[in-house]
Each structure stands twice: as structure tokens, then as C-alpha cells.
Amino acid sequence: MNKNLTRIPLLLLALSASPWLFAASPDGQTIATQGNGKGATACIACHGQQGQGNADAGYPYLAGLSADYLRNQLTAFSSGSRKNAVMQPIAGSLSKQDIAAVAEYFSGLPNDRLKGSAATPSDVSGKGAVLARNGKWAAGVPACFRCHGADGRGVAPHFPPVVGQPEAYIRNQLVAWQTGARSNDPLGLMQSVVKSLSRDEIDAVARYLAAQSEK
Ligand code: HEC
Ligand code: HEC
Structure with a gap:
């Protein structure tokens, strides 16, 4: 008998045993x-x-x-x-x-917010702007833009954009890392960033980032 033919029953068995392979999602x-x-x-x-x-x-x-x-x-x-x-x-x-x-x-x-030239920052000396652009080195906090891209538009695939997201959303995420409600970040990078941020600084940086590249 043709060697290939003997394989057909086996193949059919394999197919019928795994219908989920073909279930359309x-x-x-x-x-x-x-x-x-x-x-x-x-x-x-x-x-x-x-x-x-x-x-x-x-x-x-x-x-x-x-x-x-x-x-x-x-x-x-x-x-x-x-x-x-x-x-x-x-x-x-x-x-x-x-x-x-x-x-x-x-x-x-x-996504228009992620295109074009960097937004002209409205304030570069406020607390939020300084954190985003320079960080707070005395407390070991690097600039947000060091990881999130020079203009905060992210560096795919691991560093998401942070500009133009809703202010309340950004604030909630930073607080969630402080409380442990968000603990999935690779290497705990964000958890260590937020450790020494005060509530005031979180508010300021959330406001600053939300206002950049606003549509
Ligand atoms: C050492 C690198 C690093 C630095 C510095 C850093 N981040 Fe992040 N950030 C990350 C990584 C990595 C993620 C993605 C976490 C994940 O995959 O869950 C992230 C995610 C975020 C998110 C979530 C975005 C979303 O869409 O949910 C926000 C908000 C954020 N960072 C804000 C900041 C702010 C504000 C600063 C500066 C005070 C900062 N980051 C500094 C690495 C960094
Ligand atoms: C009823 C409203 C609602 C619906 C429907 C919804 N989401 Fe969400 N989504 C949210 C909220 C609120 C958040 C912010 C959560 C937080 O603060 O962590 C969010 C956050 C997310 C995030 C995280 C984004 C980031 O930058 O980290 C992803 C991804 C997401 N949603 C995907 C989806 C997908 C995919 C669906 C549909 C299958 C969906 N969502 C349906 C309300 C919704």
C-alpha cells in the first residue's frame, strides 16, 4: 500500500481530536x-x-x-x-x-499625539516639567523622558508613550504603582521610579504630561 495513504487515518484522528484548532475566534x-x-x-x-x-x-x-x-x-x-x-x-x-x-x-x-515634532512645552520650569525632563537625581529618580523617549512619545515595544494621556489616568497609574495595585512592570522599573515621588510631584508631572501633545 502507498505509504502516504496509511497516514490518512492518523491525520483524521489528529484533526478530530483538536477541533479547537479550527474554531474561529x-x-x-x-x-x-x-x-x-x-x-x-x-x-x-x-x-x-x-x-x-x-x-x-x-x-x-x-x-x-x-x-x-x-x-x-x-x-x-x-x-x-x-x-x-x-x-x-x-x-x-x-x-x-x-x-x-x-x-x-x-x-x-x-494616533496624531504620537506624530510630528515635539510639542513646544508651555512651561519648562514647573515642577512637573523638571521631573519629566531632568528627574530628581538626589532621590534617585531619573527623568521620565529618559525611558519614555525624548519627547515622551514612547520607545516601542517596552516603554509606552506618556504624553497626551488623560491627567487622571496618569495620576492613577503612578499611585497604583505606589500602592502595588499595578505591579506588572518589567524589572519593577516604574515601581522604583514612583517610590520617592510625593503626591504633589505626582499631580504636577501628570498635569504636565497630559498637557503635552494635546489634541
Ligand atoms: C527606568 C525607566 C523608566 C523611567 C525613568 C520612567 N518610566 Fe514610566 N514606564 C517604564 C516602563 C518599562 C513602563 C511600562 C510598564 C509596563 O509594561 O507595565 C512605564 C509605564 C509608565 C506609565 C503607564 C503608561 C500607560 O499607558 O499606562 C506611566 C504613566 C509612566 N510610566 C509615567 C512615568 C513618569 C511620570 C516618569 C517620571 C517621573 C516615568 N514614567 C519614568 C519605565 C520608566
Ligand atoms: C467600560 C469602559 C471600558 C471598556 C468597555 C474597555 N475598557 Fe480598557 N480601560 C478602561 C479603563 C477605565 C482603563 C484604565 C484602567 C487603569 O486605570 O488601570 C482601561 C485601560 C485599558 C488598557 C491599558 C492601557 C495602557 O495604556 O496601559 C488596555 C490595554 C485596555 N484598557 C484595553 C481594552 C480592550 C482591548 C477592551 C475591549 C475588549 C477594553 N479595554 C474595554 C475602560 C474600559
């Missing part, structure tokens, strides 16, 4: 605009039609962030190493494939 755009049909509501309801976020509500933009970063954050919400009452149940109902697909989708959307 929704694509990234469908999840973003309609949800995944399993508990994750449409992302754009909060993160904006184009993933541009919602400054008034404090929802961050997702457009143009690196797919790696987005995937890591969704996985962190799902595992609880990043805590948030709204995002944890949503991320928890996304499969690994859903997470990969929706991360890819938002990563590919254009």
Missing part, C-alpha cells in the same frame, strides 16, 4: 467594535471609535501603542497583577487569541 476589529460575545463589551465604547481614548472620563488611548505592550497589559489585568475594577473582568473574558488580535488591531490605528 473573532478578529481584532470585531472585538474592538462589538465585543467578543463572551463577556467583553466593545472596547471603543470607552476607548473611543479610533482608540483615541476619552480625556474627560480618564480612559486611556490605545491607538498606536505597541502590540506587545497592549498584550502585556491585557494579560496583567486578566491575571490580577494589574488591578482595575473595570478592565479585569473584560480582560478576563478574552482568550489568548482575542488578546493578540485586539492588541494588533489597536496598535495599527493612527
Whole structure:
């Protein structure tokens, strides 16, 4: 008998034992605009039609962030190493494939805040500006822009942009690292950055970063 023919039953067995291999999961755009049909509501309801976020509500933009970063954050919400009452149940109902697909989708959307020449800073001597641009070396805090790019627009894939995100969102993240509600950052880099920031400094740097590259 032809050697190849003897392999067919084995192949069929393998196929029937793994139907999940072929179960269609929704694509990234469908999840973003309609949800995944399993508990994750449409992302754009909060993160904006184009993933541009919602400054008034404090929802961050997702457009143009690196797919790696987005995937890591969704996985962190799902595992609880990043805590948030709204995002944890949503991320928890996304499969690994859903997470990969929706991360890819938002990563590919254009984002004006991340383009063009650096915004002309309105104030360069305020407390927030000094922290972002120079840091607070006496307390071991490097400039935010040292890691987040010279203009705060991020360095993909590991350092997300920090400019133009809602002020309340930035402030919440810095406080979350101080309290341990967000503990998923690689090498604990952000945890050590925020350790010696006062509440006043957090407010100032959040206000400064939010105002840069505002749309
Ligand atoms: C009901 C509103 C709401 C919906 C719907 C929603 N989100 Fe969120 N999302 C939030 C809020 C609020 C935060 C900020 C959480 C925090 O402070 O940690 C957030 C944060 C995120 C972050 C972290 C961004 C960053 O810069 O670190 C990602 C990624 C994210 N959401 C992805 C999604 C995806 C994908 C969906 C759809 C499957 C979705 N979200 C649906 C409200 C929502
Ligand atoms: C030593 C490098 C480093 C320095 C310095 C640094 N960051 Fe970060 N930052 C990171 C990394 C890495 C992440 C991504 C964490 C993750 O993947 O969860 C991050 C994430 C963030 C985020 C979350 C963005 C989002 O979309 O959720 C904010 C906000 C932030 N940093 C603000 C700051 C501020 C403000 C400063 C200056 C006071 C600063 N960072 C200095 C490395 C750094």
C-alpha cells in the first residue's frame, strides 16, 4: 500500500481530536467594535471609535501603542497583577487569541499625539516639567523622558508613550504603582521610579504630561 495513504487515518484522528484548532475566534476589529460575545463589551465604547481614548472620563488611548505592550497589559489585568475594577473582568473574558488580535488591531490605528515634532512645552520650569525632563537625581529618580523617549512619545515595544494621556489616568497609574495595585512592570522599573515621588510631584508631572501633545 502507498505509504502516504496509511497516514490518512492518523491525520483524521489528529484533526478530530483538536477541533479547537479550527474554531474561529473573532478578529481584532470585531472585538474592538462589538465585543467578543463572551463577556467583553466593545472596547471603543470607552476607548473611543479610533482608540483615541476619552480625556474627560480618564480612559486611556490605545491607538498606536505597541502590540506587545497592549498584550502585556491585557494579560496583567486578566491575571490580577494589574488591578482595575473595570478592565479585569473584560480582560478576563478574552482568550489568548482575542488578546493578540485586539492588541494588533489597536496598535495599527493612527494616533496624531504620537506624530510630528515635539510639542513646544508651555512651561519648562514647573515642577512637573523638571521631573519629566531632568528627574530628581538626589532621590534617585531619573527623568521620565529618559525611558519614555525624548519627547515622551514612547520607545516601542517596552516603554509606552506618556504624553497626551488623560491627567487622571496618569495620576492613577503612578499611585497604583505606589500602592502595588499595578505591579506588572518589567524589572519593577516604574515601581522604583514612583517610590520617592510625593503626591504633589505626582499631580504636577501628570498635569504636565497630559498637557503635552494635546489634541
Ligand atoms: C467600560 C469602559 C471600558 C471598556 C468597555 C474597555 N475598557 Fe480598557 N480601560 C478602561 C479603563 C477605565 C482603563 C484604565 C484602567 C487603569 O486605570 O488601570 C482601561 C485601560 C485599558 C488598557 C491599558 C492601557 C495602557 O495604556 O496601559 C488596555 C490595554 C485596555 N484598557 C484595553 C481594552 C480592550 C482591548 C477592551 C475591549 C475588549 C477594553 N479595554 C474595554 C475602560 C474600559
Ligand atoms: C527606568 C525607566 C523608566 C523611567 C525613568 C520612567 N518610566 Fe514610566 N514606564 C517604564 C516602563 C518599562 C513602563 C511600562 C510598564 C509596563 O509594561 O507595565 C512605564 C509605564 C509608565 C506609565 C503607564 C503608561 C500607560 O499607558 O499606562 C506611566 C504613566 C509612566 N510610566 C509615567 C512615568 C513618569 C511620570 C516618569 C517620571 C517621573 C516615568 N514614567 C519614568 C519605565 C520608566
